[in-house]
Amino acid sequence: MICKCPKCDGALEYNPAYDKMECPYCGSAFTTHEAMAHQRLQDNAVKMTAPSANNNAPVGGWENNPYAQQTEPEQASTQAIDTNGRITMECNIYTCTACGAELAVNGVEASTFCAYCGQPTIVFSRVSHELMPKWVLPFRIQKDQAVNGIREKLNKGIFVPREIKNFEVEKVRGIYVPYFLFDVYYYDWQRLRGTVGSGKHKKTKYFIREAECEFKKLTCDASKQLNDESSQRLEPFDLRVIKPFEPGYLSGFYSDRYDLDDKQLTGVAIGRSKELFDREIVKSVSASNVHIVENNPKYQVRNAEYALLPAWFLTFRYKNEPYTMLVNGQTGKVVGAVPFDKTKLISMFVTLAVVSSIIFTILMSFLLSGNMDGDSVGDLITIIGAVGFFFYATGIGAFNSVRKNIELTKASRTAKFVRERQDDN
Amino acid sequence: MDQLFLIIAIAYGVIMGIGTALAITGIILKKSNKHGDSKGDLFDFNGTQVHYIRREQL
Known part of the structure; x- marks a missing residue:
């Protein structure tokens, strides 16, 4: 998938x-179309060579040598038709020996660590014929912008440990994430129940909605490595500017391999259609506490197309645990929570607890020492108890939310994936 | 009676103090660690729209 510079033959x-496609050696720039046209001419003229025997060496061994990079095996762009009549292209698959992640490394990109688990254990695995994507959404956010976005978020976090704030920029990698884009027709007849009015005028009302929707290019991520929750938080992508696939767009980036095909993702696509459809219907009802009490959905998956969508990955390790933050490569949206410095958090909590306890004790003493009768004291204690309960619920809810987000950032899915593979063996 | 009020005041003061500290640290932690919590609304883009055939209130 490498594209060579028509002027100097650099990658x-x-x-x-x-x-545009730019040459880091002579500074020339070409449109993707021009670069690919030149590359096709080159491919016709020169027969591509097969991978050499030393390809099992870690990629990092040749990453600093531009000449070596240009002679490595990933220079294949050969297309073929598979037994199902689908267009495939030749890719070089790199495997992480620590977590089992497989990435198609494109162009001259080389890495000394895995984008998922952060371990320096990436090795060239094989050349493989992969389904050629129909669409690609090119990166719009550059690496610097992604790094700045992450830094801005991390610097705002007062409990974020310093070693995470000073992350290594080299560990930010651009990856095209595999998605299937589904066209789904969804129809439903629904009876909904909701509450209108307030106070004494509160009433339960029933509503009927009959509607249909043509979902176009509904995104479902096709990588087991990437948690569905994380990939959905990366959205939305503006697919109005998606482009027909050209291998040139991959140059300088990784592309993750799809390991869930369109058939396996059909259920996910229907589930997402239902979720989005129901949310819109509920929004259309002018009432509170709206619930669907009866429905009759009908749906049809009309089309599924393979596409690559862009994301920047920052992988870092903290206390021996891998964490991954993501940045939408089109919009710059940063996804992922980071672990917090427990010492800082406990210090703040204890200080606040001591100060507030003193203030509340003084306040309570003042209130109780006044001329209040028994009933008033009882009422006061009930009110303050309710406020206290609210504080506890708020605090515990906030901590749980952060814990859940941090779990998503942890690459636990990767570990599970490895275990599944080990079980297979 | 005064002693009882004092004990109640201290007990409630401590409980409220811990609750307040828990709420404040939790909210600060959440706000400072809130990155892309929400899923994208796919209706924002791609021109997808729900077409209503029937809308009624019973």
Whole structure:
């Protein structure tokens, strides 16, 4: 998938800022179309060579040698038709020996660590024929912008440990995440129950909604490595500007391999259609506490197309646990929570607890020492108890929310994936 | 009676103090660690719209 510079034969890289393929050696720039046209001419003229025997060496061994990079085996862009009549393309698959993640490394990109688990254990695995994506959404956010986005978020976090704030920029990697884009027709007849009015005028009302929706390019991520919750938080992608796939867009980036095909994702696509459809219907009802009490959905998956969508991955390790933060490669949306410095948090909690306890004790003493009768004291204690309960619920809810977000950031899915593979063996 | 009020005041003061500290630290932690908590609304893009055939209130 490498594209060579027509002028100096250096490896071109896709520059999201200018939507062009640029040569880091001579500075020339070409449109993706021009670069690919040149590459096709080159491919016709020169027969591509097979991978050499030393390809099992870690990629990092040759990453600093541009000449070595240009002679490595990933220079294949050969297309073929598989037994199902689908167009495939030749890719070089790299495997992480620590977590089992498989990435198609494109262009001259080389890495000394796995984007999922952060371990320096990436090795070239094999050349593989992969289903050719129909669509690609090119990166719009450059690496610097992604890094700045992450830094801005991390610097705002007063409990974020310093070693995480000072993350290594080299560990931010651009990855095209595999998705299937589904066209789904969804129809439903629903009876909904809701509450209208307030106070004494509160009434339960029933509503009927009959509606249909043509979901176009509904995104379902096709990588087991990426948690569905995380990939959905990366959304939305503006797919109005998606482009027909050209291998040139991958130059300089990784692309994750899909390991869930369109058939396996059909249920997910229908589930997402239902979720989105129901949410819109509920929003259309002018009442509170709206629930669907009866429905009769009908749906049809009309089309599924393979696409690559862009994301920046920052992988870091903290206390021996891998964490991954994501940045939407089109919009710059940062996804992922980071672990917090427990010492700082406990210090703040204890200080606040001591100060507030003193203030509340003084306040309570003042109130109780006044001329209040027994009933008033009882009422006061009940009110303060309710406020206290609210505080506890708020605090515990906030901590739970952060804990859940941090769990998502932890690459536990990766570990599960490895275990599944081990079980298979 | 005064002693009883004092004990109640201290007990409630401590309980409220811990609750307040828990709420404040929890909210600060959540706000400072809130990155992309929400899922994207796919209706924002791609021109997808729900077409209503029937809307009624019973």
